[in-house]
Amino acid sequence: MIVRRLEVEERALASPLGRTSPVLKLGIALLWLVALAFSYDIRPAAVVAAAALLAGLTLGRLAPGRLVAGVAPLWAIALGIGLTNMLFAAANLDPANTVVAVIGPLRLTSAGILAGVGVAARVVAVVAVGVVFGQTTDSTSLVDSLVQQAGMPERFAYGALAAYQAIPRLVDQMTTLRQARRIRGFRWGWHPSMVVGLLVLAIRHGDRLALAMDARGFGSGPRSRYREVRWSGLDAMMAAGALVVAALAVLAGR
Amino acid sequence: MGPSGSGKSTLALALAGLVPREIPGEFAGALEVDGLDPVTADGPAVAARVGLVFQDPESQLVMERVEDDVAFGLESRGWSAEDMRARIPETLDEVGLAGFERRRTTRLSGGQQQRLALAGALAPRPGIVVLDEPTANLDPDGARAFAERLATVRAARAATIVLVEHRVDVAWPLADLVLALGADGRPIDVGTPAEVLARSRAAIEASGTWLPGGGAAGAARSTFTSAGPTVPPILTARGLRFAYDGPAVVDGIDLDLRPGERVALVGPNGSGKSTLARLLAGLLRPNAGSVRLGGADPSRLKAHDLARLAGFVFQDPEAQFVATTVRDEALAGLNGEDPRTASRVEALMARLGLPLDAFGDRSPYSLSGGEERRLSLAPALARAPRLLVLDEPTFGQDRRGCEALEAILAEHVATGTAVLAATHDERFIASFASRVIRLENGRIAADEVVA
Numbered sequence: 001m002i003v004r005r006l007e008v009e010e011r012a013l014a015s016p017l018g019r020t021s022p023v024l025k026l027g028i029a030l031l032w033l034v035a036l037a038f039s040y041d042i043r044p045a046a047v048v049a050a051a052a053l054l055a056g057l058t059l060g061r062l063a064p065g066r067l068v069a070g071v072a073p074l075w076a077i078a079l080g081i082g083l084t085n086m087l088f089a090a091a092n093l094d095p096a097n098t099v100v101a102v103i104g105p106l107r108l109t110s111a112g113i114l115a116g117v118g119v120a121a122r123v124v125a126v127v128a129v130g131v132v133f134g135q136t137t138d139s140t141s142l143v144d145s146l147v148q149q150a151g152m153p154e155r156f157a158y159g160a161l162a163a164y165q166a167i168p169r170l171v172d173q174m175t176t177l178r179q180a181r182r183i184r185g186f187r188w189g190w191h192p193s194m195v196v197g198l199l200v201l202a203i204r205h206g207d208r209l210a211l212a213m214d215a216r217g218f219g220s221g222p223r224s225r226y227r228e229v230r231w232s233g234l235d236a237m238m239a240a241g242a243l244v245v246a247a248l249a250v251l252a253g254r
Numbered sequence: 255m256g257p258s259g260s261g262k263s264t265l266a267l268a269l270a271g272l273v274p275r276e277i278p279g280e281f282a283g284a285l286e287v288d289g290l291d292p293v294t295a296d297g298p299a300v301a302a303r304v305g306l307v308f309q310d311p312e313s314q315l316v317m318e319r320v321e322d323d324v325a326f327g328l329e330s331r332g333w334s335a336e337d338m339r340a341r342i343p344e345t346l347d348e349v350g351l352a353g354f355e356r357r358r359t360t361r362l363s364g365g366q367q368q369r370l371a372l373a374g375a376l377a378p379r380p381g382i383v384v385l386d387e388p389t390a391n392l393d394p395d396g397a398r399a400f401a402e403r404l405a406t407v408r409a410a411r412a413a414t415i416v417l418v419e420h421r422v423d424v425a426w427p428l429a430d431l432v433l434a435l436g437a438d439g440r441p442i443d444v445g446t447p448a449e450v451l452a453r454s455r456a457a458i459e460a461s462g463t464w465l466p467g468g469g470a471a472g473a474a475r476s477t478f479t480s481a482g483p484t485v486p487p488i489l490t491a492r493g494l495r496f497a498y499d500g501p502a503v504v505d506g507i508d509l510d511l512r513p514g515e516r517v518a519l520v521g522p523n524g525s526g527k528s529t530l531a532r533l534l535a536g537l538l539r540p541n542a543g544s545v546r547l548g549g550a551d552p553s554r555l556k557a558h559d560l561a562r563l564a565g566f567v568f569q570d571p572e573a574q575f576v577a578t579t580v581r582d583e584a585l586a587g588l589n590g591e592d593p594r595t596a597s598r599v600e601a602l603m604a605r606l607g608l609p610l611d612a613f614g615d616r617s618p619y620s621l622s623g624g625e626e627r628r629l630s631l632a633p634a635l636a637r638a639p640r641l642l643v644l645d646e647p648t649f650g651q652d653r654r655g656c657e658a659l660e661a662i663l664a665e666h667v668a669t670g671t672a673v674l675a676a677t678h679d680e681r682f683i684a685s686f687a688s689r690v691i692r693l694e695n696g697r698i699a700a701d702e703v704v705a
Binding site: 007138139140158161162165169172173176177179180181182183184185186187193196197200201204205208209211212213214215216217218219220221222223224225226227228 | 267272276277301302305312314316318321322328330331332338374375378535538557558560562566568570577578586634
């Protein structure tokens, strides 16, 4: 296998955050993102990002290195979006704003910098919430929770699970397809025919998996449950804590 | 058993009630599985009686962890949680995976994954287990371990086993009954292995299927001529190291390949064979060390220069098709306008059993597994590269396909092409290789001249 997804650590799954209902964690993530929508200020985003990272480190027992190195590309994207917004902020064009620096044709104003930092902070907050969720949730408990606690139809939940697990395979196949083109004298890089190839491969893989699931009786009648998922006191505590953070974030933006 | 394209997989799927229900098609005749007609009976009733194991572990394991994957089929059939808790360890023990309950399926070897798939099929106590080439992707040790487990299941007489298998050494010792299909999809013979061998040996051999103990290994060997060791190497690798992310997959590789050499690259699943093969052909750039192919670093060559020097056939045929018809696929990257090239490719395709007048306009993806594999060989064989690298070239091939491949390879070798094949196929190694390099944990564990 050429690409390995960053595996969720066992100790993170055994942590309080790992034992919290995945559906509740999804709900919390949604609530916090809504809380960010109330203001352009940097402070709500900082509150949410700090809360997510702190929760991940303490309640989720995540190694600090995993939060940074494990999703380096995401952090790079956050930084890139922030910088772009800083350089190209509308505020830079307003002659009333103080100019901090001039880079070629671009004016960089203090208001522009603030706008960029604000956007970057939001992206960081979103990435932090997503990473902590992803690194404390295994796919089996997510599916169990979606079906049993959120009432999602089984076909949909298991389908999403299968798609998620197929991603590394698809990345492998894309690499092979590019190498197959190179060894036959085609220029390295993208070509529209690759999209067709990948689509065919993805559909075929889906077909095979669906066949394998059907052969094991999937969808043939009411399913029983190997793992019964129930709401717990831990879930209640997490929900209460999350509400406090959301309230703080909204207040910080006033 | 039967040659590639004889309908073995289709028959297997019909027994499991998936043809024609899930895969529509024309269906005639009568079928009774454990007292049920899978064509008319409802899905759950058939699924409850039949367990199915496919070739590719990755497209049949559903859940993240071993015990959940075994539970998946039991949940579908409505087993109670207590019954599942009792049955899962029992089944895992049957397939030799006791204690693996919490293991992630991605952390298992290919052989373990296939035994897990077998556990998933056995867990609901089906009357019949249908296995469609379950050992095709496995190294010899993995295949042997799988066959041993299958023998245990057979000895327990708990279920009827229907095994579709190219590897006769795995299948024949297990069989009570053999159904031999011909290339046209019609049965050649049915009976005990001894009866079928006595009655129909010639007809089965003519259909292109392997028979136990037989094989044209000796004949094929003589078609290869070896080059002298004094010829300077066409490829030199020194201190090769490569890691995707994490520990090195290939490390400390020193290797010379000379024109006309026939090298089998062997080793267990995950020992780095595919990665090393890609490094040598310039498809990956090493983290350390160097590869020189015909005096240049192949990973830094322009694509059209590399294509003249090296050919590569990937393990998964479907993942390397670059065109939408068989004709375009065979000609892609070649000058099809040139009548000499066109006729050469046409002749090659005929030898591979894919004549362009019959197959040229079909989609590569519409071919059977064995046909796909032979098509994937064509682009590399149509050129005259100095180095030919093949990743599991005989995978899913019947006897006729293997013989055609060996004959074409022999011609390339005779003109001085060095051929390196990463392979598990012991029969192919015996007839093809002049040198066997064994990889273990990314390092060369043995490098021997064998012929």
